Amino acid sequence: MFRGQRILAIGLALLSAGTAHAASTCPGNPNALGTSRVIEVDPVTMPRIGSHDYGRTLPLARGEVVLTFDDGPLTPNTQRVLQALADHCVQATFFIVGRQAQREPDVVRQIYAAGHTIGTHTHHHPLHRMSHAEAVYEINAGFAAVRSAAGNPRIVAPFFRFPGLFTTQHAEHYLRSRGIAAFSIDVDTHDWKRIDPRRMLHDTLVALDRRGGGIILMHDVQDKTAMMLPTFLSELRLRGYRVVHMVPAGSRAPSGPMVSEQPPPGWPFSPNAAPETEAFARALPVPPEPPKYHWQFNNPFEIR
Numbered sequence: 001m002f003r004g005q006r007i008l009a010i011g012l013a014l015l016s017a018g019t020a021h022a023a024s025t026c027p028g029n030p031n032a033l034g035t036s037r038v039i040e041v042d043p044v045t046m047p048r049i050g051s052h053d054y055g056r057t058l059p060l061a062r063g064e065v066v067l068t069f070d071d072g073p074l075t076p077n078t079q080r081v082l083q084a085l086a087d088h089c090v091q092a093t094f095f096i097v098g099r100q101a102q103r104e105p106d107v108v109r110q111i112y113a114a115g116h117t118i119g120t121h122t123h124h125h126p127l128h129r130m131s132h133a134e135a136v137y138e139i140n141a142g143f144a145a146v147r148s149a150a151g152n153p154r155i156v157a158p159f160f161r162f163p164g165l166f167t168t169q170h171a172e173h174y175l176r177s178r179g180i181a182a183f184s185i186d187v188d189t190h191d192w193k194r195i196d197p198r199r200m201l202h203d204t205l206v207a208l209d210r211r212g213g214g215i216i217l218m219h220d221v222q223d224k225t226a227m228m229l230p231t232f233l234s235e236l237r238l239r240g241y242r243v244v245h246m247v248p249a250g251s252r253a254p255s256g257p258m259v260s261e262q263p264p265p266g267w268p269f270s271p272n273a274a275p276e277t278e279a280f281a282r283a284l285p286v287p288p289e290p291p292k293y294h295w296q297f298n299n300p301f302e303i304r
Helices: 003-025 077-087 098-103 105-113 132-150 169-177 197-211 223-238 278-283
Strands: 035-041 064-070 093-096 117-120 156-160 181-183 214-219 242-248
Touching: 077 105, 077 223, 093 098, 093 105, 093 156, 098 105, 098 132, 105 117, 105 132, 117 132, 117 242, 132 156, 132 169, 156 242, 169 181, 197 214, 197 223, 214 223
Parallel strands: 035 242, 064 093, 064 214, 064 242, 093 117, 117 156, 156 181
Antiparallel strands: none
C-alpha cells in the first residue's frame, strides 16, 4: 500500500472510530459532534485568557474549539441553542448577564442542568470601558444575580467576560484579586452585527480554519445564532474539529462573598444602558416578529 493510501486508510479508521464513539455517547444522533475532552481552568495560574486581548489562550491542540455564548438568557433563543447543543452532545460555557438571569432564573438552571459551565458578563452589560467603581459594582452585582438565579452559588464558575471586550487594567486586577479568570476570545462569529446567518457561518468557518481552533464567541440571545448553530456544529464535525469543555479547576469559586455593592451615582443610566422602568418598556416599539435582543440597546446589532 502506498504511503498516501495508508494515511487515507488511517484517517478513515479514525473517522469511523469517532463516529462510533459519538453514536454510543449521543443516543439518536450517530453523526453527533460530541465533547472530546474537559479542560480545567485555574484562575490563579490562568487569570487572563484569549488571544484577542491577551495574546494567550487555553492550551488547546490544533483543531480543538471551545464554544462560548454571551448575553443571555433570552427565551426562546437560549432554548434553541441548548437544543442544538444537546442534539450534538456538546457542552459550552455561557457568560450570563445578571439582569437577564433575574428575569429568567429557570433558564439559568436549565443551562446548568444540561451540563454547561456558567460564567458571568456583568449585571447591566455596559458597552464602554467602566470606571473602577462601575466595574466593581457590575462584576459583583452580576455574580450575585446569577448565583441567586442558579439557586446555588457553587454552580457559578469564577469565569468573567467584559461586554464588548472592553477590558480595563484596574478591572482585570480586581478580578484577579477575587480569583476570577477574565476571558477574551480567539474567533468571533460577528453574530452581533447585521449579517445574514449563511454569511456568518461561512465567515466563521473561514476564520476558524485560518486559526485552527480556539475560543469561539457567540450570543445565545441572537436569533441568527440559534438558526445557524445546528449547521455550524455539523460542519465542525465534518471538518474534524473537536469540542473541549472548560470547567473551573477543582472546586474553585470567586474568593469571598460577591456582595452587590451600591452602584455609582447615576449608574447605569449611561448612553449605552436604558432605564429599567415600566414607562421605558411601554415606550419601546412593538416588533413585527419575535423580538430580537433589544431590551437594553437601541440597535440590537451593536451588541457584542
